[in-house]
Amino acid sequence: MDPDQYRQLRLLFVEAEALEKDARHLFLQEVAQQYSDDIYQELMSLLSEHDPVHAMDEGSNPSSLRYIVSRGDPNESDTQRAPLSEPTLTPISDLPKAEITPLDPSKLASNFLLKSQTRKSLRRNNAWLWVTALLPTALIGWTTYYQVNSTMKQAVRDEMRGVSDSVSHAARRFLSDKSHLVESWTREPAIQSQILKLVDAKIEFNSDAPEVAEARNVITNNLERLSGASALRFAVWGNNSQLLTTNYSRIASKYIQRERDMQILLDRASQGEVVIFGPLRILGPEVESNDPDMGVITSVRDENDNVVATILVTKIGMYQEFSRMFFDIANAGNMDAYAIDQAGTMLTESPRAATLASTQRLDVTVEEIAASLRVSDPGDVIRGSGPFTNSRNLLPLTKAAKSVTGGRSDGEIQPYRNYAGIEVVGSWRWNSDSRIGIIVERPASQAFATVRIVQASFILLGSLLFLSVTIAAAFLARATVAERAAVHPLSRYEVIEEVGAGGMGIVYRAKHRSLGRETALKVMIGGTQKKEEQLRFDREARLAASLSNPHSVTIYDYGRSEDGESYCVMEFLKGLTLHEIVERSGCQPLGRVLFILRQVCEAVDEAHQKRLLHLDIKPQNIMLSLDQAVGDWAVLFDYGLSKPIAPTLDYYRNPIARWSGTPMYMAPERFHHLDQVDQRSDIYSLGCVGYYLATGATPFFDTDAESLFALIMNQQPINLATRRGEQVPREFTNLFIKCMAKNPNDRFQTVKDFVLAIETIQSNFRWTPNDSRAWWLQYGNSRKDEDIESPTKNQGS
Amino acid sequence: MKSSSKILGGGDKQHTNRLFTLMYDDLSRLASKYLQHEPKRSRLSSASLVHQAYVKMVDQSKVSWKGKTHFFAVGATIMRRILVDHARKVQSLKRGGDWKQRQLSDECTFHLNRDEDIVALDDLLNQLARLDPRQAKIVELRFFGGLTMLEIASELGVGLRTIEQDWSMARAWIRRELKKETSQENIDQQT
Numbered sequence: 001m002d003p004d005q006y007r008q009l010r011l012l013f014v015e016a017e018a019l020e021k022d023a024r025h026l027f028l029q030e031v032a033q034q035y036s037d038d039i040y041q042e043l044m045s046l047l048s049e050h051d052p053v054h055a056m057d058e059g060s061n062p063s064s065l066r067y068i069v070s071r072g073d074p075n076e077s078d079t080q081r082a083p084l085s086e087p088t089l090t091p092i093s094d095l096p097k098a099e100i101t102p103l104d105p106s107k108l109a110s111n112f113l114l115k116s117q118t119r120k121s122l123r124r125n126n127a128w129l130w131v132t133a134l135l136p137t138a139l140i141g142w143t144t145y146y147q148v149n150s151t152m153k154q155a156v157r158d159e160m161r162g163v164s165d166s167v168s169h170a171a172r173r174f175l176s177d178k179s180h181l182v183e184s185w186t187r188e189p190a191i192q193s194q195i196l197k198l199v200d201a202k203i204e205f206n207s208d209a210p211e212v213a214e215a216r217n218v219i220t221n222n223l224e225r226l227s228g229a230s231a232l233r234f235a236v237w238g239n240n241s242q243l244l245t246t247n248y249s250r251i252a253s254k255y256i257q258r259e260r261d262m263q264i265l266l267d268r269a270s271q272g273e274v275v276i277f278g279p280l281r282i283l284g285p286e287v288e289s290n291d292p293d294m295g296v297i298t299s300v301r302d303e304n305d306n307v308v309a310t311i312l313v314t315k316i317g318m319y320q321e322f323s324r325m326f327f328d329i330a331n332a333g334n335m336d337a338y339a340i341d342q343a344g345t346m347l348t349e350s351p352r353a354a355t356l357a358s359t360q361r362l363d364v365t366v367e368e369i370a371a372s373l374r375v376s377d378p379g380d381v382i383r384g385s386g387p388f389t390n391s392r393n394l395l396p397l398t399k400a401a402k403s404v405t406g407g408r409s410d411g412e413i414q415p416y417r418n419y420a421g422i423e424v425v426g427s428w429r430w431n432s433d434s435r436i437g438i439i440v441e442r443p444a445s446q447a448f449a450t451v452r453i454v455q456a457s458f459i460l461l462g463s464l465l466f467l468s469v470t471i472a473a474a475f476l477a478r479a480t481v482a483e484r485a486a487v488h489p490l491s492r493y494e495v496i497e498e499v500g501a502g503g504m505g506i507v508y509r510a511k512h513r514s515l516g517r518e519t520a521l522k523v524m525i526g527g528t529q530k531k532e533e534q535l536r537f538d539r540e541a542r543l544a545a546s547l548s549n550p551h552s553v554t555i556y557d558y559g560r561s562e563d564g565e566s567y568c569v570m571e572f573l574k575g576l577t578l579h580e581i582v583e584r585s586g587c588q589p590l591g592r593v594l595f596i597l598r599q600v601c602e603a604v605d606e607a608h609q610k611r612l613l614h615l616d617i618k619p620q621n622i623m624l625s626l627d628q629a630v631g632d633w634a635v636l637f638d639y640g641l642s643k644p645i646a647p648t649l650d651y652y653r654n655p656i657a658r659w660s661g662t663p664m665y666m667a668p669e670r671f672h673h674l675d676q677v678d679q680r681s682d683i684y685s686l687g688c689v690g691y692y693l694a695t696g697a698t699p700f701f702d703t704d705a706e707s708l709f710a711l712i713m714n715q716q717p718i719n720l721a722t723r724r725g726e727q728v729p730r731e732f733t734n735l736f737i738k739c740m741a742k743n744p745n746d747r748f749q750t751v752k753d754f755v756l757a758i759e760t761i762q763s764n765f766r767w768t769p770n771d772s773r774a775w776w777l778q779y780g781n782s783r784k785d786e787d788i789e790s791p792t793k794n795q796g797s
Numbered sequence: 798m799k800s801s802s803k804i805l806g807g808g809d810k811q812h813t814n815r816l817f818t819l820m821y822d823d824l825s826r827l828a829s830k831y832l833q834h835e836p837k838r839s840r841l842s843s844a845s846l847v848h849q850a851y852v853k854m855v856d857q858s859k860v861s862w863k864g865k866t867h868f869f870a871v872g873a874t875i876m877r878r879i880l881v882d883h884a885r886k887v888q889s890l891k892r893g894g895d896w897k898q899r900q901l902s903d904e905c906t907f908h909l910n911r912d913e914d915i916v917a918l919d920d921l922l923n924q925l926a927r928l929d930p931r932q933a934k935i936v937e938l939r940f941f942g943g944l945t946m947l948e949i950a951s952e953l954g955v956g957l958r959t960i961e962q963d964w965s966m967a968r969a970w971i972r973r974e975l976k977k978e979t980s981q982e983n984i985d986q987q988t
Contacts, residue, residue: 006928013969014962049976050969059939059946059964701947701957 160427168429182296292371294319381421404437415444551603553637575625587696591767617685631769687739695723844943847872873942884912
C-alpha cells in the first residue's frame with residue numbers, strides 16, 4: 001500500500017461509513033465492481049474493524065485516557081460494558097504532589113499591594129521633584145557656568161593678546177632704533193672713504209692686501225669707538241656680493257658667505273633697506289661666547305647716491321639686549337616669549353626652553369636653542385632624552401610658528417602643542433619690517449587653572465543637589481504612602497496569594513486582619529483608569545451585592561481607593577468549577593446535571609427578578625463544592641458583564657461587551673444585535689452549561705472566532721446521546737433543545753419556566769447527596785490540601 | 798516557567814522547538830519516576846504526566862485554550878518518545894522473556910501501561926505515518942496526549958468531522974494490523 005492508495009481508500013471508507021446499513025451494502029457492491037480487488041479487500045477489512053460507537057468513545061471521552069488505567073491484567077477485560085461516565089479510575093489528586101510545585105505563600109509579601117504602591121508613588125514623586133526643583137536649578141546652574149567659563153576664557157585671551165602686543169611693539173621699536181644707530185655709524189666719513197676706496201680699487205678679496213688691511217683697521221677702530229663694543233665685527237661686500245673686507249676670521253667669513261639667505265639679505269640692503277641680520281650662529285675656532293651674532297646690514301652710497309657696497313655690523317650686544325627683552329617680559333608675565341624667523345627657527349633663547357633643556361625635557365641642549373631650535377611640534381610631550389634631534393627638522397611647525405611665519409598675527413585659546421610637546425595657549429605677532437615673529441605662550445593647565453576650579457565646584461554642587469533631591473524624594477514618597485496606606489481601605493486585608501487573573505482585574509486570596517475571615521479580593525488591574533472600565537467594575541459589584549440568594553456569591557465590601565483603584569471583596573469560594581469537574585470525570589450523570597442546573601437557576605432567577613442579566617454564564621463561572629447536608633452546592637459568580645434589563649443612561653452599553661463573554665456559551669442574538677439581549681440569553685447559556693455537563697464538551701467549537709460564530713448561529717449541536725455514547729431519554733434532551741433554540745422566542749421565556757420543566761422530570765433522574773459525596777471522595781481534593789493547592793484558581797478567570 | 802507561557806501565549810508554531818526543549822527535561826524527569834518502579838508503571842498515564850507538567854510549567858492565566866492544547870500536543874510527542882525509548886530498552890533486555898497474549902478489547906485498543914503495547918503502537922504509527930501522516934499524528938495525540946477530538950482539530954487546524962473520520966479509519970486500520978500480527982505471532986508460537 002502506498003500513500004496514494006491509502007488516500008483513495010480513505011475516501012471510500014469515509015463514504016461507506018456514513019451510510020446506513022442497506023445503502024452501505026449497495027455502495028460496497030459498486031466498489032467491488034469499479035475498483036481493484038485489493039482495494040475492495042482492504043476496505044472490507046477496515047470496515048469490519050470499524051465500530052462507530054467505540055470509536056467515538058475511545059476518541060472523545062476525556063476520562064478514558066487522562067487517568068490512570070488501573071485495569072491491571074487485560075485478560076480480565078470487562079465483559080460488562082459499564083457506562084463510561086463512571087469508570088473506576090484513580091484521580092489526579094492521588095498523584096505524588098511533589099510533581100506539582102506549590103505556591104510559596106512566604107514569597108508573596110502580605111503587604112505587596114503596599115510595596116507596589118510605594119514604587120508607584122515614588123516614581124511619581126520623583127518625577128515631580130525632578131521637574132520643579134531640579135530642572136530650573138540645573139538650568140540656572142548651567143547658564144551661570146557657561147557664562148563664567150566663557151568670560152574666563154576671554155580673560156585669558158585678552159591677557160595673551162596684551163602681552164604679545166606689548167612685546168611686539170617693544171621689539172619693533174628696539175630693532176628700528178638699533179638699525180638707525182648702526183646706520184649712523186656707518187655714515188662716519190672715515191669709514192665711508194675707506195669703503196669707497198676699496199670699491200674703486202676693484203681688487204680681489206685678499207686679506208693680505210695692504211688696502212684691505214688698512215680699511216679693516218680703520219673701520220674697526222672707528223666702529224669700536226662709536227659703539228663702545230670691544231668685540232665688534234663687520235664685513236663689507238661690493239655690489240656683486242663679493243667680500244671686500246672684514247674683521248671676521250677666514251673661516252667665519254666663509255661661513256657667512258655661504259649662509260643661504262645671505263644673498264637675499266645683501267640684495268635687500270643693496271636696495272637701500274636697513275636689514276636686520278641674525279641672530280645667527282657663526283661657527284668658527286674663534287667663537288668666544290655661546291651667543292649667536294646679531295647685527296645690521298646697511299648700504300654704502302657714492303657721491304651719486306648709488307649703492308656701491310653693503311656693510312654688516314655685528315657683535316654689538318644687540319642679541320643680548322634683544323634677548324633680554326623677552327626674558328624680562330616672560331618672567332614678568334609668567335609666560336614663554338621668544339622670537340622666531342621666517343624659517344621657523346627660534347631666534348632668542350626662550351627662558352622656558354632653557355629650563356626644559358636643562359631638565360632633560362627638551363631634545364636639545366641649552367646651547368642649541370637660540371638661533372637654532374626649530375619650533376616644530378614633536379607630537380607628544382618630550383620626556384627624557386630621545387633621538388629627536390634629526391627628526392625635528394622633518395616635523396611640522398607648531399601651530400603658532402606656522403601661523404606667524406605665514407605672516408599672520410593671531411592667537412589661539414584652544415590648547416595646542418608647543419616645541420616641547422606641552423599643551424599651551426598662545427598669541428603671536430609678525431613684524432614684516434624686520435621679518436621677525438614674536439610668540440607668547442603659556443601652558444594650558446596654568447591658563448585654565450581658574451576655569452577648572454570653577455568647573456569642579458559646579459559639578460560638585462550639582463551632584464550634591466541631585467543627591468539630596470533623590471533622597472528627599474524617596475523619603476517623601478515613603479511618608480506619603482505610609483500615610484495613605486493607613487487610610488487605604490484595603491490595608492485591613494492581608495493578601496495571601498494570587499488565585500487568578502481575568503479580563504479586568506486580578507483576584508487574590510486575602511484575609512481580613514481583624515476578623516480573620518478569608519475572602520477573595522478582586523482588584524482592578526493597575527493603570528486602567530478608563531472611565532468605562534471603572535463603571536463596569538462598579539456596576540458589577542453593586543449588582544452582585546444586591547443579590548442574596550445562597551447560590552450567588554456574597555459581596556462583603558466594595559470601593560475605590562484614592563488612586564482610583566477599584567476593589568471588591570467577596571466570599572472566598574472553595575471547591576471546583578464545573579469546568580474542572582468535567583475535566584476530572586468527563587460527562588456527568590444526568591441526575592447531577594439537573595441537580596446542579598436547578599441551583600444555578602435559582603441564582604439567575606433572583607437576578608432576573610431584580611432586572612439584572614448575568615450574560616457570562618459558563619462552566620468556569622460556577623463553583624461547586626460539597627455541602628454535607630445538600631450534597632453538590634453550586635455558586636454562580638463573576639457578574640462581569642451584568643447588565644440591567646432596562647438600561648439607564650449611566651449604564652451605557654460597553655463597546656467590548658461583544659467580545660468579553662466567552663463566545664462558546666453566548667446566545668446567537670448577542671452576535672448581531674447587542675441590545676436585543678434579555679433574560680432568554682441567560683437561559684441559552686444555562687442550556688449550554690447543562691450540555692457541557694452532560695456531554696463533557698461544549699456545544700459548539702471551532703478554531704477561529706468567525707467560524708465559531710457561524711456555527712452558533714446556524715448549526716444545531718451534536719445530539720446528547722451521540723456525545724455520551726448511550727441512549728438519553730427524550731424528555732431530557734428536549735429540555736436542552738428548548739434552552740438552546742436559535743430563536744429566543746422558541747426558548748423558555750423565563751428561568752422559572754425552565755426550573756418548572758426541570759422539576760417535572762427530575763424524579764426520573766436521581767442524584768442524592770450520597771452520590772455526590774462519593775464523587776467528591778473520589779475526585780475532590782482531600783481536606784488537608786484544600787488550603788495550599790487552591791483549586792479555586794479559576795475563580796478569577 | 799514564564800517562557801513557556803509566553804511561547805504558548807504567542808501561539809506561534811515556530812516556537813514549538815523551543816517549547817519541546819523546555820518540556821522534554823521536565824517530562825522525562827516526571828516519567829522516570831514511574832518507569833523505574835514496576836508497580837507504579839502500571840499506573841502510568843502519559844496524559845496525566847503532561848497535565849502535571851502543564852500545571853507546573855505554565856501560568857494558566859496567561860495562556861489561551863489554544864495554547865494549552867498546543868502544550869498537550871507537544872507533550873504527546875515528547876511522551877511518545879520517552880515511553881518508546883524506555884519500552885524498547887526494556888524489551889531488548891527482556892528478549893525471549895514472558896510473552897503475554899495480547900487481547901484486543903473493544904473499548905481499549907491499547908493499554909499504555911505495558912511496554913509491549915507501546916512498542917507495538919510505535920511500530921504501527923511509523924507505518925501509518927508513511928501512508929497518512931495526519932492520521933498517525935491524530936493517533937499519537939490521542940493516545941499519548943489524551944487530547945479530545947475537538948482539541949486535535951484545533952491543534953491541527955482541521956475540521957472536527959475530518960478528524961473524526963481520520964480517527965475512525967486509523968483506529969480500524971491499527972486494530973486490523975494488530976489482529977494480523979497476533980495471528981502471525983500465534984502461528985510463530987505454534988511452530
